[in-house]
Amino acid sequence: MKAKKVLQVKTKGKARGGSHTFTGKMQYTAEGLKAINRSFTDKKAWEDRRKKEQPPPGGWAKPPAHWPPGVRVSIGRPVWWLPKGWGQGVKTTCAAWLGCFISPEGKMYYHKHVVEQIVGKKFTKPPTARQDHVEWATKRARIAIAEGKTFRRTLPKVSADDRLFANLSAAERRHLPAVKDLHFAVVSARRAKNEQGLRNICAVQAQLVSSGADPMWYVDDASLQDYKGLGLKAKVGGKLVPARNLALKDAAKLGKLCVQVSDDISGWDFYKGDLGQAGDLQSGNAAAKVADHMRASPVAAARFLAAKMRAAAEANKAKASSAAAAKKVGPKLAGLFPLGNTGQAFTRAAVSKDLFILGDFFVAEPSSTVRFDTKMVLKEDYDFTCSHLDKYGEVLRCNRMFIRVVHETNAGGACSERDDAGDRERAMIRVLREKWPGVFWVNGNRGDTQVVMSWKRRRVE
Secondary structure (H helix, E strand, O other), X not given: OOOOOEOOEEEXXXXXXXXXXXXXXXXXXXXXXXXXXXXXXXXXXXXXXXXXXXXXOOOOOOOOOOOOOOEEEOOOOOOOOOOOOOEEEEEOOEOOOOEEEXXXXXXXXXXXXXXXXXXXXXXXXXXXXXXXXXXXXXXXHXXXXXXXXXXXXXXXXXXXXXXXXXXXXXXXXXXXXXXXXXXXXXXOOOOOOOHHHHHHHHHHHHHHHHOOOOXXXXXXXXXXXXXXXXXXXXXXXXXXXXXXXXXXXXHHHHOOEEEEEEOOEEEEEEEEOXXXXXXOHHHHHHHHHHOEEEEEOHHHHHHHHHHHHHHHHHHHHHHOOOHHHHHOOOXXXXXXXXXXXXXXXXXXOOEEOOOOOOOOEEEEOOOOOOOOOOOOOOOHHHHHHHHHHHHHOOOEEEOOEEEEXXXXXXXXXXXXXXXXXXXXXXXXXXXXXXXXXXXXXXXOEEEEOOEEEOHXXXXXX
């Protein structure tokens, strides 16, 4: 029998022990896998193609009986053009990842144009996602959630918690809550029916569980089984505002801080920079550019905000005139900068006490009795902020912390409450202006469906 040549390529143009001439011929790795001995220019891509793909929970699916040996079922994205009855696989006899397509007759092919020749037609992309592709995305999401990973089966990359907590004062660090003292509530609805929604769900879940949280998903009744089917811990919360209030009620019953999380956050960021405020946007951009940027986990971000909030409340209570007055002193609500514009954030002080708290990510004390107004189907977080300011005197907003999030273009969730004409948002603005005179006015730079909030301008009758 002819001896097998063993491929030992480790870097471009070289093998272990010296120079190497690429022959372009098939050889074998030390593990007995086939590999083409040819030159490459991108070492990382060369290595990535040779990374061993980890089997999903439960192991690889058994290939259909008519498939040839040396092929496993692919769990990667199905190509849009593959005809029904065909299968998508991965060669198990190759050192590098090599996808293939199996015909109903069990023949194996590697290229789209060859499959077109076999079936006798050119493929045209359909206008909408095929149902089997949605089914694949659902299966992929189940795998990712079972592994505690993102849709791409990777772990989120974040900075060490201590790096973020180093930005707390000694008094604030004394108020850092334990993870077990936080109730993480993800408010969601109708996201599990399309691939982008499933990707977002996996991203949020992975970031929470990898940092130690055990989140509860509050969803609408029609979506409950879809979310549970993905392996999530979920319960019926109803529409947006009832779900938010149920999460607050559950947290209060448990005696835990309520951390409400939007279902489409891709990351949390903190910028350590000048603690003062820049004079204009140009100066703000310059300050943000040189600031120390770190990516925080959602758990670390929530603990950070809670620590600052509780330290501020303790300082305010010390100044209270009586024990009864101290019970009414805040803040009892904390959040982060509501926009992604870091330069604009640096035009403000690092911490604000009377500005808008975004509903996408906030921390609320279990002792707070403030709830969301059920009349508000949109802009409910503006009203919630005002209610906290009215009852407890202040809130806490960290203007150096941000989230990366999909907002108004994302299907499902609160977006389903909006209408194309903007009538509902204008109606909610009228409610806000009537309920909180002088606080809100229309943001002329962003049309007539966005508002600017200034608690200092409130008119008390």
